[in-house]
Amino acid sequence: MAEILIRGADTVLTMETPEARLSQVDIRLRDGAIVELGQGLDADGAEVVDARGCVVTPGLVNTHHHLYQTLTRAVPGAQDALLFGWLRTLYPIWARFGPDEMHVSALTGLAELALSGCTMTSDHLYLYPNGARLDDTVAAADAVGLRFHPTRGAMSIGESAGGLPPDALVEDEDAILEDCIRVVDAFHDPDPAAMVRVGIAPCSPFSVSRELMRDAALLARDKGVMLHTHLAENDEDVAYSLAQFGCRPGQYAEDLGWTGPDVWHAHCVKLDGAEIDLFARTRTGVAHCPCSNCRLGSGIAPVRAMRDAGVPVGLGVDGSASNDSGNLAAEARMSLLLQRVSRGADAMSPAEALWIATRGGAEVLGRGDVLGRVAPGFRADLAIWDTRGVETAGSWDPAALLLAGPSRVRDLYVEGRAVVRDGEFLPFELPLVLEQQRTLARRLASTL
Numbered sequence: 001m002a003e004i005l006i007r008g009a010d011t012v013l014t015m016e017t018p019e020a021r022l023s024q025v026d027i028r029l030r031d032g033a034i035v036e037l038g039q040g041l042d043a044d045g046a047e048v049v050d051a052r053g054c055v056v057t058p059g060l061v062n063t064h065h066h067l068y069q070t071l072t073r074a075v076p077g078a079q080d081a082l083l084f085g086w087l088r089t090l091y092p093i094w095a096r097f098g099p100d101e102m103h104v105s106a107l108t109g110l111a112e113l114a115l116s117g118c119t120m121t122s123d124h125l126y127l128y129p130n131g132a133r134l135d136d137t138v139a140a141a142d143a144v145g146l147r148f149h150p151t152r153g154a155m156s157i158g159e160s161a162g163g164l165p166p167d168a169l170v171e172d173e174d175a176i177l178e179d180c181i182r183v184v185d186a187f188h189d190p191d192p193a194a195m196v197r198v199g200i201a202p203c204s205p206f207s208v209s210r211e212l213m214r215d216a217a218l219l220a221r222d223k224g225v226m227l228h229t230h231l232a233e234n235d236e237d238v239a240y241s242l243a244q245f246g247c248r249p250g251q252y253a254e255d256l257g258w259t260g261p262d263v264w265h266a267h268c269v270k271l272d273g274a275e276i277d278l279f280a281r282t283r284t285g286v287a288h289c290p291c292s293n294c295r296l297g298s299g300i301a302p303v304r305a306m307r308d309a310g311v312p313v314g315l316g317v318d319g320s321a322s323n324d325s326g327n328l329a330a331e332a333r334m335s336l337l338l339q340r341v342s343r344g345a346d347a348m349s350p351a352e353a354l355w356i357a358t359r360g361g362a363e364v365l366g367r368g369d370v371l372g373r374v375a376p377g378f379r380a381d382l383a384i385w386d387t388r389g390v391e392t393a394g395s396w397d398p399a400a401l402l403l404a405g406p407s408r409v410r411d412l413y414v415e416g417r418a419v420v421r422d423g424e425f426l427p428f429e430l431p432l433v434l435e436q437q438r439t440l441a442r443r444l445a446s447t448l
Helices: 067-071 084-096 099-113 134-144 174-187 210-223 234-244 249-255 271-282 290-295 301-308 326-345 350-364 430-446
Strands: 004-013 019-030 033-038 047-049 054-058 060-062 117-124 149-154 200-203 229-233 263-267 283-287 313-315 382-386 411-414 417-421
Touching: 004 313, 054 060, 054 350, 060 313, 060 326, 060 350, 067 084, 067 099, 067 430, 084 411, 099 117, 099 134, 099 430, 117 134, 117 411, 134 149, 134 174, 134 229, 149 174, 174 200, 174 210, 200 210, 210 229, 210 382, 229 249, 234 249, 249 271, 249 301, 263 430, 290 326, 301 313, 301 326, 301 350, 313 326, 313 350, 326 430
Parallel strands: 004 047, 004 054, 060 117, 117 149, 149 200, 200 229, 229 263, 263 283, 283 313
Antiparallel strands: 004 019, 019 033, 054 382, 382 411, 411 417
16 A cells, blocks of 8 residues: 655644644555654655645544435435334335345445545444345445444334334344344454444334343344444433333343443433433443434434533434435534534534544544544544635634534545545446436335
8 A cells, every 4th residue: 555645734633632733744644554743754755645725634433324224315204203203104115125225325325424524434224125234235335445333233023013113124033143143253353453343233122122132232242342222312212111111211221231331322312310420430332413313303412411421422424314414524513503502602612523523433433542533553544624615714713624614525535545535536436326326216216
């Protein structure tokens, strides 16, 4: 791999702390890692990337997504529904998916993330109709070149058994656990520089049994992989937990082994003070999904209280059917604004929100030792933002990207390889994939 020298960045936000920054800095990349920072570094035959007029950050990290939903944005009937009604509208559409839909939707969603500055993303795939497999999305991530943390999700309780999903979309629990073992063995890489790590992720407490939640936790710890699910997303979610389990979601999670530094939960909008303390004490992570929470009317997650208590928090775009976008930079801005709406203008700084979107996400996904910082020894996952455009014109602080800055990255490097250069997506001809996406979406719509 050729050595790369990023030359003369106006500002480098290192994320040593949220406010840490360097000025007029060169960054040397070699063998997928950051090896040197300084001024006036010798090019030594390296490929030189001019970063004058730019801000460099660690790549953004997305801790919660449903890539398959990129095919079902703005679906009529789901546009104005709350969570459970939204799901009931979309389940019959998703039941028509197969391997092609999973693969193409993942290609599209990953490209969208890359253009917004994201270098690593998780994905929560919890339904497998018509021969679809986790393998379909892993192949897509390999084609795009993003660092990937797919999770083998599952649903096992259908409508006939009192669950929310239709029976056609649920699986036998023994088969679920067998496939979890298969995908971990096939794809999980424990190496610090791994491009793929796999997690185990029953969909939610209202779509799987208590036994599957417990067995998934035991299996994940036996395999040394992380656990993920949805938790306390809205008032309906909490009411279901109280009615079905006789306790709040946080207690249910703790009872079944779903707390600890190897666990992260999506949303957590409705965590109370005791649950926040539990997550802080056990170092249980949270994927904060502000745009989706707004779109579905779920509420504003208590991120300020979580951060103050010591809960690890990262950002997630959530699925494109509940967000209608997969722009992680826009998600970071929304997280900043919502905390200010709920707690006051001094509740969160732009620097802290960007820290959550970078280093915070890396720590939630168990990668904080090698990702989420611009420092020697860390992997070369970097975003370069051009701050000479109209979005930043007049800004007194170009490093305050989330207040006045671009939401599309100029250059993106993952493991030292360019995925976006000069604003152009490199891995494949994106218009061809978008045409495939439109064809599949039309086919799905025609079957309704």
